[in-house]
Amino acid sequence: MSARDVTPEWDWTAQGRALGVGADGSFNAGLLHLGADPAVIWHREDGSTHRYSGAALMRRAGEIAGVLSALGVGRGDRVAGLISRRPAVFATALAVWRLGAVYVPLFSGFGGDGLRVRLVDSGPKVVVTDPANRANLAAVQDVLPDLRTLMVGGAGEPGDALLDDMINRLNGVPAPVATGLHETSTIMYTSGTTGRPKGCLIPHRAVLSLLPYVRYCLGVGPGDVLFSGADAGWSFGLFTTGLAPMSQGVSRVVYEGPFSAEGWWSCVRAVDAGHVAAAPTAFRQLAAAGAKLVPPGFRAATSAGEPLDAATIDWFDRTVGVVVHDSYGLSELGMVTGNLRHPGAPAVAPGSMGVALPGFEVDLLDPDGSPVRGPGEGRVAVRDNGYFLSAGYWGREDEWAARFADGWFLTEDLARRDEEGRYWYVGRADDVIVSAGYNVGPVEVETVLLEHPLVVDAACVGEPDPVKGQVVAAHIVLADAGTTPRPEDLLRELRTWVGQRVGWHAAPRRLHLHPAIPRTATGKVQRRALREGGNRW
Incomplete structure (x- = not known):
């Protein structure tokens, strides 16, 4: 049933x-x-x-x-x-x-x-x-x-x-x-x-x-x-x-x-x-x-x-x-x-x-x-x-x-x-990242990033790329460095984490660190602000 x-x-x-x-x-x-x-x-x-x-x-x-x-x-x-x-x-x-x-x-x-x-x-x-x-x-x-x-x-x-x-x-x-x-x-x-x-x-x-x-x-x-x-x-x-x-x-x-x-x-x-x-x-x-x-x-x-x-x-x-x-x-x-x-x-x-x-x-x-x-x-x-x-x-x-x-x-x-009739959120229709012909749902990548012990909050958007059209850019808030040591190459660490769990097509190729992810008053990620603001956030 x-x-x-x-x-x-x-x-x-x-x-x-x-x-x-x-x-x-x-x-x-x-x-x-x-x-x-x-x-x-x-x-x-x-x-x-x-x-x-x-x-x-x-x-x-x-x-x-x-x-x-x-x-x-x-x-x-x-x-x-x-x-x-x-x-x-x-x-x-x-x-x-x-x-x-x-x-x-x-x-x-x-x-x-x-x-x-x-x-x-x-x-x-x-x-x-x-x-x-x-x-x-x-x-x-x-x-x-x-x-x-x-x-x-x-x-x-x-x-x-x-x-x-x-x-x-x-x-x-x-x-x-x-x-x-x-x-x-x-x-x-x-x-x-x-x-x-x-x-x-x-x-x-x-x-x-x-x-x-x-x-x-x-x-x-x-x-x-x-x-x-x-x-x-x-x-x-x-x-x-x-x-x-x-x-x-x-x-x-x-x-x-x-x-x-x-x-x-x-x-x-x-x-x-x-x-x-x-x-x-x-x-x-x-x-x-x-x-x-x-x-x-x-x-x-x-x-x-x-x-x-x-x-x-x-x-x-x-x-x-x-x-x-x-x-x-x-x-x-x-x-x-x-x-x-x-x-x-x-x-x-x-x-x-x-x-x-x-x-x-x-x-x-x-x-x-x-x-x-x-x-x-x-x-x-x-x-x-x-x-x-x-x-x-x-x-x-x-x-x-x-x-x-x-x-x-x-x-x-x-x-x-899915096969049981349950629905799983993928993302906004205009938020889907198309990279090298692959459709990447930002929520799927964010979900996996949030499972990493270094990541407190995360949001993903597409950024222009001359070869792939778009690449996945991860905007993250890190845990306290005093309690959670960070690797020398953080981007490589997170790429591997996502690549092994979602697929390498979805692995972030760019990384931006923030004190907080911009959200609306109801908690929704303001992806437009991330796309337009880059490292300013």
């Missing part, structure tokens, strides 16, 4: 009814049932922990909706959220949706051009922010002079509206606006590894679109405590490991501090979180910190955002007895493949991004656009089932339409399908 033969059936209509979708398709995501107590566990930098029930979160969402309404926000208006990791980020999104307005999540690390591009493109009426992010809004004051600022958690600049003060003056909470399941609720900007970020139009159905992932990949339900390292300025933090599992009775942990293995594990221990969801980069750093920090209550882990290397999966399995389940998705689609958790699910194959999730049909297309039959490699395509996470690009309709062919959404990713 192949891996795909044990995928459970999925009925979108029935699941929608259970979530609260009306027979006429009416649904407002701002009225999600968050029944857990606590629904949110907020672990602050000072070590204190604060718990909020679903009822308390919904009351605060109603109050914020009243404040936004008083500031002139109505149906169709955009409201941006530039908020640190605190419960208010979820309450603000729910409040905006109640008004029939459109929420624009912004990563709390944005500043300068990253913030300016997104705010100018979306044109919000109000931005909700906090003291940690207020100063960054100076980047848009000259181009958005009418933008109102609503402060949560403290004071702001002259002219800012203060949430607590305005709540005290509220005369009542506005009635929720009747919206449809497929009506836009959110503009979520892509992380922008190349080109201008696209604003994905996410409908009120977002939580429903992600329920197959919650049930069968995360495998969480009522009573579970989920620690997510993702910022709610991205879809993985706001929806995938946020409101979607929260709608199923899961308690979501919000960790306020910056990343550190000690900080994360301390939080997991303090709140007794059994499940950790994060990007592969975080799992590699957790593994590097050693097993002594891992709390005994840690029982499950799920990865997404980029491919998780087999070496890291093996470390967690061998050292702490937890198998990390990797998965794959896009802001446009939601999560569409994963290593499943359900009775009869196949064992995790380290390095695989799993099989198609229930409710989704995934295939591979060859360069001519024809389906790849059986095992093979091709471009990942997903059949339009009417429940993708996104329904278009803000102001870029032609670009959205161009992503489809004969009812299939064509991604920019290449994958390999």
